[in-house]
Amino acid sequence: MSSITQPLQETSPETQAEVMISGAEATMRCLIAEGVETIFGYPGGAIMPIYDALFHHQHEVNHILVRHEQGAIHAAQGYARASGRTGVVFATSGPGATNLVTGLADAMIDSTPLVCITGQVFAHLLGTDAFQETDVMNITTPITKWNYQVTEAHEIPVVLAKAFYLAGSGRPGPVLIDITKNAQIQAFSFPAYEKCKHIRSYRPKPVIRPEYIKEAAKLIDQAERPLVIFGQGVILGKAEKEFDTFLEKSGLPAAWTILGMSAIPTDHPNAVGMLGMHGNYGPNLLTNECDVLIAVGMRFDDRVTGRLDKYAKQAKIIHLDIDPSEIDKNVKTTVPVWGDCKETLPMLTDAIQRKSYPDWLKKFKECLEQEESKVIRKELNPSQEIxxxxxxxxxxxxxxxxxxxxxxxxxxxxxxxxxxxxxxxxxxxxxxxxxxxxxxxxxxxxxxxxxxxxxxxxxxxxxxxxxxxxxxxxxxxxxxxxxxxxxxxxxxxxxxxxxxxxxxxxxxxxxxxxxxxxxxxxxxxxxxxxxxxxxxxxxxxxxxxxxxxxxxxxxxxxxKENNVFPMVPQGRGVAEVVLCKEDLL
Amino acid sequence: MLQQEYTITVYTENQIGLLNRIAIIFSRRKINVESLNTSPSEIDSVHRFNIVITETEEVVRKLCRQIEKQVDVLKAYYNNNEEIVWQELALYKVSTDVIATEVKVERLLSQYGARVVVIRKDYTVFSVTGHREETDRLIQVLEPYGLIEFVRSARVAIIKSSEGFHRKLTQFEYREPASDVVENEFLNQQEKVFSM
Structure with missing residues (x-):
């Protein structure tokens, strides 16, 4: 890797001589140094010093005052999903922080990079049931990638640098930093802000094992009816081009999960539609007919797999994922390809032969025709008045x-x-x-x-x-x-x-x-x-x-009473996908 | 697959809240933690957890991956009982009067590997270090004489095949800078875009 030879200490242009500033002012400077331009938030007692610092920086940072903290965090999620950058949220302690909980859980399960900063009561009041005190750290532990409580101002630059690094790297996720009011007020000598680029206990990307790439390529080359299913990993890994090149060379039909959708254009020549409970007929049905299933950056959610013991049992499974804990979690893989798909996809593309599968693709087309006649036509061009x-x-x-x-x-x-x-x-x-x-x-x-x-x-x-x-x-x-x-x-x-x-x-x-x-x-x-x-x-x-x-x-x-079809009813296998109510038995 | 006792060894940073982060991985899946010990490790600043659960290997493997996924966790290993050397410590408090008159103390000491920790007029405290069966056996012996208090520690375990964590840590400390985030060029033109 070439990057290792480059100098590691990169200081931001913000570098200045050390000055005494408050923790709140430091928080704002850190955010600006991280390139934050938009913050979604709602002020309150315990975060007032930070809002006071924000007042002085309001021409550098755009703050959107929402009407409820849940709105702030969902807005930050929308911001992150649209831009690929980390969304930033401000909320106060107690109810302000608990109102973030739904958004944190949502961002956690959908791997959305967020840094949420919550105010907290003075450190000496922690655990005393003080006004608007709540144990935010323990409430948010299972729904954050990382969380940390700052009780001293000098921790702020290091902790925020870590927060942004963790939120955006590897498999992204929400990070919550809880800052006690005394830490916001306390003055300290602010060092030059340094972005975090390494944490010894954290490995954002697993090491790629070339032997598995080779193994996967062999399986793909030998396959007669291979199918690619892809998720948000392609988008999060910014690997849309790499994925497109892979599809173009491999000739594989590709189906998306709900979060993977739009990683390739919907009219892409290899696109066969959406997977899942209300996905397209073909990709669901034919999942149980393919001989090799290549999963890229997706996590085999139960809404995608239906009943697991009836899911792709006939197929050999290749799973590309950046998160090692996803491999074998729900579906047992034949060949695991750990790593960032921006790196693994080109390696796989190089290793495979150029192929096409006209007969296999025809099957998807036939399924689509069935779906069109039974579902799509009357949904898009209805004959009834309503x-x-x-x-x-x-x-x-x-x-x-x-x-x-x-x-x-x-x-x-x-x-x-x-x-x-x-x-x-x-x-x-x-x-x-x-x-x-x-x-x-x-x-x-x-x-x-x-x-x-x-x-x-x-x-x-x-x-x-x-x-x-x-x-x-x-x-x-x-x-x-x-x-x-x-x-x-x-x-x-x-x-x-x-x-x-x-x-x-x-x-x-x-x-x-x-x-x-x-x-x-x-x-x-x-x-x-x-x-x-x-x-x-x-x-x-x-x-x-x-x-x-x-x-x-x-x-x-x-x-009022229209139904969404096709449907893989809960507890059924993907091949039991039905096109209309009458087929449900 | 067969359920059996597994000892999970976790090397971690010393971070407040990490115990909770690890504990909820088990409770979320309704898995009972039979014993949990935290202690320093062979490396200064690195903490070591020993967690004992009874589960199938597949479940334990997945749990280990979930544990390792936590930011402040360096590494998690799992081993069955054949692969580790382990000990637990138990303390037993009994009435000195009863012990002095009715129990052959020298037998306790030799046969059960017990040690006398404290002798007072009113009570005596024995300790036994060993596997569960060994500490259990002495309970049975002492129970008829009125066991006033009993406590057993969590399991501490050493992995037989491990070479320690030093080399791994050196690998982890090797700095590999992350690539920068791709910027969105339109974000600088906001004033032009907003206005109702």
Missing amino acids: LTMGEVINILNSLTGGNAILVTDVGQHQMVTCRYAKFQDSRSNITSGGLGTMGFALPAAIGAKYGAPHREVVAIIGDGGFQMTMQELGTIMQFKPKIKIIILNNNFLGMVRQWQELFHENRYSFVDISSPDYVQVAQGYGIRARSVSERKDLEPALKEMMGSEGTYLLEVQVG
């Missing part, structure tokens, strides 16, 4: 040209969007995958706009999820990120209702949720809005939305 979610996405595709970032919440609208959305660019599909956090989309869309200001950001949200975090319309009102919001309103908690219909004999238990007048709500926040329920109004309304200058909210009334 609108479907799918046709909204279909028109949206034609208006965005697949260039927009779509941010989805959780539920039916999310599955429909991921099934029918077209994407040209990476980092275009932002959604809460692993945790399934309703209320994610609106704040995440705000964050995504700050992470990729040049791109169009469209939030697509259900009526249930929207009502969980709709207070963030206030953030939009105040800071004016130009995002588009589509509420797909079916007047139900649709996904739960679907399960109650299919598996609980139509017992609709508390899924009938009513909505406020969203147009009036939006207008109350000074946001342009419109509601449509008829087909003739849909396209004009979407056009008006996309053509409007600022934020725009469009409510679309869709069919």
